[in-house]
Amino acid sequence: MTGTATTAESVAAELVGPFRAHRGRPHVVLKYAQTLDGRIAAVGGDSKWISCEPERAVSHAVRARCDAVVVGSGTAVRDDPRLDVRLVPGESPLRVVIDSTLRTPTGAQVLSGPPDTVLITTARASAADRERISRAGAGIREVPAAPGGVDLPAALAVLHAEGIRSVMVEGGARLLTALLAAELADRIVVGIAPRIIGTGVEAIGDLGVHRVADGIALRRACLHSVEDDVLVAYDVLG
Numbered sequence: 001m002t003g004t005a006t007t008a009e010s011v012a013a014e015l016v017g018p019f020r021a022h023r024g025r026p027h028v029v030l031k032y033a034q035t036l037d038g039r040i041a042a043v044g045g046d047s048k049w050i051s052c053e054p055e056r057a058v059s060h061a062v063r064a065r066c067d068a069v070v071v072g073s074g075t076a077v078r079d080d081p082r083l084d085v086r087l088v089p090g091e092s093p094l095r096v097v098i099d100s101t102l103r104t105p106t107g108a109q110v111l112s113g114p115p116d117t118v119l120i121t122t123a124r125a126s127a128a129d130r131e132r133i134s135r136a137g138a139g140i141r142e143v144p145a146a147p148g149g150v151d152l153p154a155a156l157a158v159l160h161a162e163g164i165r166s167v168m169v170e171g172g173a174r175l176l177t178a179l180l181a182a183e184l185a186d187r188i189v190v191g192i193a194p195r196i197i198g199t200g201v202e203a204i205g206d207l208g209v210h211r212v213a214d215g216i217a218l219r220r221a222c223l224h225s226v227e228d229d230v231l232v233a234y235d236v237l238g
């Protein structure tokens, strides 16, 4: 690893930077891995693995710095992630799945703990799925529905009310895009892998931007390289 920081934990600390206190929501860090050409998965969804293993350790160290790690239900279903910090020392944060209809399968690794898991859902989830998820040992929090699925400010407010002051959001693209569009992201950390796959799943979707000058401005770059991967972080807000 380049620079003065040499462990996954110290690289993560520099990339994540300080947390800001917000009224009613946690500090939000987006962290994902992409190919050089901006893909977070191939057509069909395969994404294992884009990053080299030491870069994935940095991702786990970013998880360990946050109070919760958050994914959308599409990611929970497609990737079946564990969302723990097994590649670094430290405690695993709370795992959160944004799942408006509770479609996370019973056998999903994110439902086997520890660490604890909370699914944030809406009135659209059936009683049978609520029962199924509760039996699997995960918590359920209901928030209002929104056109994209879950009302994200309400979801973040629920986490904040439970003492969560920082979250790392890993994906998928729909959740990353919705948070950026709603101006709910404080920091963005992107691992760029030395690979080009062409057509695939793009990290960030439509933001309604038609002129480059209207794009989301990022500030204060922080750069590291890990083997041939490059990690870059920016402040999104402030």
Ligand SMILES: Nc1c(N[C@@H]2O[C@H](COP(=O)(O)O)[C@@H](O)[C@H]2O)[nH]c(=O)[nH]c1=O
Pocket (backbone or CB within 6 Å): 032, 033, 047, 048, 049, 050, 051, 055, 056, 059, 071, 075, 076, 079, 080, 081, 082, 083, 084, 170, 171, 191
């Ligand atoms: N593919 C990819 C990542 N993917 C993220 O990691 C999750 C899998 O976590 P786990 O099951 O705990 O290993 C997956 O659902 C997605 O959020 N992360 C990275 O640092 N690099 C990668 O190349």
